Amino acid sequence: MPGAGAREPAMQPPQARRHLASELLSNQVSNWLSGLSNDFDLGFNYRPGDAITQDELEVAFSKQFFNERLLFSTNVGVHYGSTSTNASSALIGDFQLEYLITREGRFRARAFSLTNDRNLIQADQAPTTQGAGLVLRRDFDTLGELFRRKNKN
Secondary structure, three states, rough: OOOOHHHHHHHHHHHHHHHHHHHHHHHHHHHHHHHHOEEEEEEEEEEEEOOOOOOEEEEEEEEOEEEEEEEEEEEEEEOOOOOOOOOOOOOEEEEEEEEEOOOOOOEEEEEEEEOOOOOOOOOOOOOOEEEEEEEEOOOOOOOHHHHHOOOOO
16 A cells, blocks of 8 residues: 555665675675785775664774784774764774684683674663683584583593
């Protein structure tokens, strides 16, 4: 039945094409950047905004140090453009630092700082989350294998 709701789908295809085109372009640029060096990884991401969100531009970087025992990754970027609720630019950035305590990486120490997505429901949400901790990493194929001790021969 024609009405106000019937117009919304007609408005979505151009926006969907815009998002698809920006994702395709971001992937191609990231693939090109990742081939620049074997010593580090670079990435690029652009997400166009809409009536609710701002445009977002990010550059990602990761590198391993000390015989691949210290892993560092970060992405920095900016939200820009106007929205119905906010017309300012905001710098965003995340980082993760991880040290492999054991050579095979089973025990690790990790520190991080991540930007929280702005949730309209949680107005009192902090802009970032930070943390540090110790990680035990174990590979398994079945749940029983996770809790079973390996016999050392």
